[in-house]
Amino acid sequence: MAELQSIDTALTALLHNVVITPAQSLPCDEAAGRVLAQGIEARLDVPAFDNSAMDGYALDHRDAGKRLNIAQRIAAGSPVKPLVPGTCARIFTGGEIPPGADCVVMQERVEVEDDLAAIPPDIPAGDNVRRRGRDVAAGDLLLPAGERLEAAALGHLAGQGITEVLVRRRPRVALLSTGDEIVEPGQPLAAGQIYNSNRPMLRRLLERFGAELTLITSIPDDPEGTRETLRTAARGTDLVISTGGVSVGEEDHVKAALTSLGQLDLWRLAIRPGKPLALGRLPDEKGRDVRFVGLPGNPVSCFVGAWLFLRPLLGALQGCPALAELPCLTAQAEFATQTEPRRHYMRVALEFGSKGIVARAFRDQNSGVLSSCISADALAVIPAETRIEPGDPVDCLWLRVE
Ligand SMILES: Nc1nc2c(c(=O)[nH]1)N[C@H]1C(S)=C(S)[C@@H](COP(=O)(O)OP(=O)(O)OC[C@H]3O[C@@H](n4cnc5c(N)ncnc54)[C@H](O)[C@@H]3O)O[C@H]1N2
């Protein structure tokens, strides 16, 4: 039996020579969550002109401490005239600073009587002025290639008047379920059968990681059926994923089919859950390599495997470094545990309190207990052959991310 491989070896094999998906042009309105295929240079200064950060009065700072005539009124979007020396302008947030003014005093600090404003002393030049180009200067790199277009990045593009972007095509993924005992919700259950929990769970995770599910089907529990389904699944896809059928049982046909059609790169990892995970490649209709990930059938093994392997792989396929690694927080364990030769990824809830972050482990960490994943904020990484006592520091991979 093959020796258990480390997760680092598996990730290296998985991410080696990944081919990034081609670029496509998309309207910004449809590009949320997509990854930029090339860097974007700013074409406008933002802000486009010096403007007020407050509702108040714009003046030359050398006139601070005086009573000034209010000579003009500037709302956001209204045109401005140069400030007549020795006067001030009524101005509103976002209004353009008129030539001749260099600061704004907020209205709460100004006494107004008729057309005269009593300005407090000692206002520094530049006070409450948002300078042209403070956020972005034309010619700057606005967003780099590989940026995932989330809320602020979409706002930044709109701030430049950009309507169309070049993004990576979403990786096409085939999601296959093995197991004659697995039935789809909506169908009746016979004795010994269970519903397919892995399919909707992985579908949701994969879509969050940027995938397009182009094929979702089941693999029959026989060697020829398994081979045929894998062969078809590799056509026109970037990644084939299966669940179940990778352990040592007589009904586990996935590895044999993979080996006969393509290549099994690695099997069995020193991690819990997820030990029988299989990585490899299948040829597509043109003979090109399509990545294959065989996740173990237990639902928790699928959940954890998706976060540890599918997220970075989809990141690599989209050229998106942000998906490569999960943020890691150090928390105090509120539990005791002892690991064996496998590194354990425990499902924990994190509490952020005055004494720091506390990790509370779900009571049952068996890989068939999907309840453990519902409230999991993080995966606590417990190294192999390690004893953890309450209060010990543990590394936790944060799952509440995009
Ligand atoms: N003799 C050994 N037996 C097992 C070993 C081992 O090393 N020696 N490893 C165990 C570990 S660890 C795991 S994990 C499982 C994984 O086995 P498979 O990947 O072959 O998965 P299956 O046997 O097909 O299924 C395991 C379990 O999960 C249920 N399942 C499968 N698919 C789904 C689904 N889509 N939705 C819900 N539940 C699913 C299936 O009914 C089984 O109960 O092997 C151990 N055995």
Ligand code: MOO
């Ligand atoms: O490796 Mo299995 O996923 O522990 O139960």
